[in-house]
Amino acid sequence: MAEFEIRSASAREIGLMRDWADEEGWNPGDSDRWAFAVADPEGFLIGRLDGEPVGCISAVRYGTGFGFIGFYITRPAVRGRGYGMRLWQAGMDRLQGRTVGLDGVVDQQENYRRSGFVRAWNNVRFEGVPAAGGGAGALPEGVSLVDGRSLSFGRLAAYDRRFFPQARHAFLAAWVGLPGRRAVAAVRDGEMRGFGVVRPCSGASRIGPLYAADKQVAAALVHALAAEGQGAAVAVDVPDCNGLAMELVAELGLSPTFEAARMYSGPVPEVDRAGLFGVTSLELG
Structure with a gap:
């Protein structure tokens, strides 16, 4: 009988999880794994069958009351054997007692509903x-x-907290500071009015987060961040609960290519939805 075990992923295995996500067509960032690893080093679980990695899930803890599920992947050759459900249960056990968020792909959303998750947008x-x-x-x-990196980290972290359920200092510092990325902030009279980061990916470079006080600021940030790619395509994950954000991407001539439901188990966190023009990451929230 094959032996299946689940344990915390090594740094190398977090890279493997990123590669699997790429094969699934999720277009992860080239260096995302380095920011992911510091968010919660033990929050990445790998499933091994007779010693061979065959599945994964991330169950990252933020603060004392929130967690996020991502990287829920079972390799095609072993699907339908129950290993995915065991990974799911291990991830949820790690986040027990917390409000849990995830971004569910279309074909899995009914399963998440049966597990108590409710769509927010x-x-x-x-x-x-x-x-x-x-x-x-x-x-x-x-x-x-x-340049967003010219601002004090305290200002960036306080601003990010408006749009995310918990503080995430270690993750944010790595996310903004990794080589190859560009961060741009909009400022007026010393007050932040917007912020965005662009990062290289296997396909289109992804912009996230994208925060802005209004559509004009968001548009200016997108153009500034896209200029980094000198005419190459960019991608941004837009919450459809923000009507101005949906208007903006239409005006920019961008096309929809992928969709996932932001779902929560437990109370839906209060965040500044009106200023959330693009989420940071579908894997970690």
């Missing part, structure tokens, strides 16, 4: 080269764009 991935002048309009008076 859909995250729709839009891709393409932003149209010149799309989302047109000058920045609001007094607002300027600056």
